[in-house]
Amino acid sequence: MRTPVRRVAVARHPRALRHARHRLVTGPGGGVDGLRANGPDGPQTLWANRAVVLASGGFTNDSEMARNYLRLPWGSPGNTGDGIRIGQKVCDDLAHPDNYMTMPGIRIPPCETGEYAQPQDSRFIYVGADGRRFCDDSVESRHGKTAQRGSFDFFPGFPMWTIFDEDGRAAGPLV
Helix, strand or coil: CHHHHHHHHHHCCCHHCCEEEEEEEECCCCCEEEEEEEEEEEEEEEEECHHHHCCCCCCCCHHHHHHCCCHHHHHHHCCCCCHHHHHHCCCCCCCCCCCCCCCCCCCCCCCCCCEECCCCCHCCEEEECCCCCCCCCCCCCHHHHCCCCCCCCCCCCCCCCEECCCCHHHHHCCC
């Protein structure tokens, strides 16, 4: 299903969606004027009328960027960081790339990793590998802007479990 934004993008710029980004084209003043890309007919420059929207995805499958900016790998296999690198050629660097917040997930075999899941209405607790609570799970995380265990820490990089009862399961969808 196509979202309204995607429908408009396809209607106005159908060629741009089939082009792999290569680099941003800048003018004499350093402003971004277009995009050099590899398309179905070979290399091409796509010029901007007013702006360039760099919808780059992510970088979780670029091992060097993942080591620099993430604690744990997560995301789409297509997130290779190419869009971010071409942006860095005209800018200094990323603003807050380490401000990454994982969310608890439920591992559903045969998958090795969990999918975002959280029971509704705070009807759950988090426990670590030792079965003990390690954070105040009644406080909303608000993207890492709430102190947990005395600091502004995101969810830890160790296995944890979300424990909930039948009322929590029945309160709404988990995934």
